[in-house]
Amino acid sequence: MKKINLIFLGLFFVASFLFLGSSCNYSSDTKPSVNSNQPAADSSQPAVTQNNVSIENFSFNPQEIQVNVGTEVTFTNNDSTAHTVKSDSFDSGNLNPKDTFKYTFSNPGTYNYYCSLHPSMTGKVIVQ
Secondary structure (H helix, E strand, O other), rough: OHHHHHHHHHHHHHHHHHHHHHHHHOOOOOOOOOOOOOOOOOOOOOOOOEEEEEEEEOEEEEEEEEEEEEEEEEEEEEEEEEOOOOOOOEOOOOOOOOOOEEEEEEEOEEEEEEOOOOOOOOEEEEEO
16 A cells, blocks of 8 residues: 555656646746847957046056947046156046046047156057
């Protein structure tokens, strides 16, 4: 009698598992839904999209940003010494601690910049 009960119990669990599995409507091919109003993420682009760069600990933070054409980017010296923000397109001159420099990126492209006082400090603005 115990053997028959175990068989029925086993069949019950198998049937329950199959029923629950089929009612979940899950497939390994299931893909998450994507909101068509938002562009798909592009792993080749920087993850950070903002218009403020902090100069701190002898580095630009974030080191790379992405902005739209016409965006004004603000560079703020939060370090204890003077720095610059210099590229082929712009030059902040010396920025003392707490000074800011603003630049509007009017054309698409990649703008590499550096601190002329500390050339190992580098950054990049990608304008789309």
